[in-house]
Amino acid sequence: MALTRLTLPAANAGQHTVINVHHFGPENGQKVYIQAGLHADEHPGLLVAQHLIEQLSALETNHQLHAHFVVVPYANPIGLKQRSFGKVVGRCDWHTGQNFNRGMALDRDAFSGEFAAQFSADTAANDQRMRTSLREMVNQRLVGFEVESLHKLLLSQSIDAHYVIDLHCDVVALPHVFYGSHQPDEGRLLARCLNFPVCLEEDVTGTVAFDATHTQPWVLTQQHLTDTAFEQPCFAATVELRGNADVSDELAKQDCDGLLAFFAAKDLISGLPPAQPSTVAQTAIAVEQVKLINATAPGIVTYHCQLNDHVRRGDKIADIVLLDEPMPTRVAIIAPCDGLVFSLTNEFYVSPGQTLAMLATDEVQNKAGSQLAF
Ligand SMILES: [Zn+2]
Structure with missing residues (x-):
């Protein structure tokens, strides 16, 4: 040594x-x-x-x-x-x-x-x-x-x-x-x-x-x-x-x-x-098959999925609770495809564009060579 x-x-x-x-x-x-x-x-x-x-x-x-x-x-x-x-x-x-x-x-x-x-x-x-x-x-x-x-x-x-x-x-x-x-x-x-x-x-x-x-x-x-x-x-x-x-x-x-x-x-x-x-x-996929689930509004997140869940298209992944509406208002984040939840950011106050979760999917979601995180 x-x-x-x-x-x-x-x-x-x-x-x-x-x-x-x-x-x-x-x-x-x-x-x-x-x-x-x-x-x-x-x-x-x-x-x-x-x-x-x-x-x-x-x-x-x-x-x-x-x-x-x-x-x-x-x-x-x-x-x-x-x-x-x-x-x-x-x-x-x-x-x-x-x-x-x-x-x-x-x-x-x-x-x-x-x-x-x-x-x-x-x-x-x-x-x-x-x-x-x-x-x-x-x-x-x-x-x-x-x-x-x-x-x-x-x-x-x-x-x-x-x-x-x-x-x-x-x-x-x-x-x-x-x-x-x-x-x-x-x-x-x-x-x-x-x-x-x-x-x-x-x-x-x-x-x-x-x-x-x-x-x-x-x-x-x-x-x-x-x-x-x-x-x-x-x-x-x-x-x-x-x-x-x-x-x-x-x-x-x-x-x-x-x-x-x-x-x-x-x-x-x-x-x-x-x-x-x-x-x-073992799930082995191309990086392009990772679906990033991003926030669409600013607010507080409540997650409806956990790591290792297999979500189906249409399942609710999370709610974003808006903070500036007259009454509590929620924006649902819906899975756009089937996939395995393998990453959650566990951020609870988010802005639009921020990643909430990553799904391993069966289909190409992104251009080859694109980066998953900045
Ligand atoms: Zn790192």
């Missing part, structure tokens, strides 16, 4: 911001990168990372690791400092407004036909060449704002990994996983190992978050080639650890064990007890 502490360029006189990077296992094979808290107001992952550090340390001592595991237990110390009247407001950078989990993708134009032309029939050599190119692109990135420095520093640790896991959470939600729609087998295996019921499969060629920043270059390059160019392109996933109040050692241990079971299934860890079979039915 090794711990390195990396310092961001100072954004303010007298302030130095440090990120810890924990390393486990042999460094001459595959690389696994796991981080928590890029959205600094999402805290379940911070505890899962601590469980991972403990477990990976023991596994390393027992020579059970067959890959290099890198754990960044708090990926966003800038966001952690953004405390307002007691609450951490860590989704977007206060200085620039930038969502910490957007805006770090490598230049899409770099993965052109000319770039693709350097790859040959030797897929293993192609993998190495791609990872070298990715490291160089990150190293050469020019940065200004502190959030850009943060992204560069994180990518410098992660961009060449074979597996990238970014730990997040929702507000009130069933546990779910996002990953590229080009890697359904690995994504669904990850969800089964975690015992998570919902898989959201994403077109990674458009706007991307941290996870797909790692898979997009491989996919864009492959699009210029007829034969399969790569042996083991990066697999990356955003793991949504339920809601932000779901912080407990019991859940963190369960999620840590699920992640380790996934890596054991990939032969990167040996000697673990057999994973428990998944006990939940």
Whole structure:
């Protein structure tokens, strides 16, 4: 085990911001990168990372690791400092407004036909060449704002990994996983190992978050080639650890064990007890099949559905009680389609456009590549 502490360029006189990077296992094979808290107001992952550090340390001592595991237990110390009247407001950078989990993708134009032309029939050599190119692109990135420095520093640790896991959470939600729609087998295996019921499969060629920043270059390059160019392109996933109040050692241990079971299934860890079979039915859909249920009026919400409900078209999802009518008046929010309620925002005073719930549905609801949250 090794711990390195990396310092961001100072954004303010007298302030130095440090990120810890924990390393486990042999460094001459595959690389696994796991981080928590890029959205600094999402805290379940911070505890899962601590469980991972403990477990990976023991596994390393027992020579059970067959890959290099890198754990960044708090990926966003800038966001952690953004405390307002007691609450951490860590989704977007206060200085620039930038969502910490957007805006770090490598230049899409770099993965052109000319770039693709350097790859040959030797897929293993192609993998190495791609990872070298990715490291160089990150190293050469020019940065200004502190959030850009943060992204560069994180990518410098992660961009060449074979597996990238970014730990997040929702507000009130069933546990779910996002990953590229080009890697359904690995994504669904990850969800089964975690015992998570919902898989959201994403077109990674458009706007991307941290996870797909790692898979997009491989996919864009492959699009210029007829034969399969790569042996083991990066697999990356955003793991949504339920809601932000779901912080407990019991859940963190369960999620840590699920992640380790996934890596054991990939032969990167040996000697673990057999994973428990998944006990939940798996719903795997494209991200475009998520229906956002939005508020249509300002007021107080009373919810008529719960997580894991299967609502039918026409069911009442919520009432919005208007506050400025002569007598109490309610606006019903009706499900426009069938779907599984997998996320609730549990906001009780809302404005028009604000999301109340998300449904996993059988039909395309949004344009490919559209974002579910700002
Ligand atoms: Zn998040």
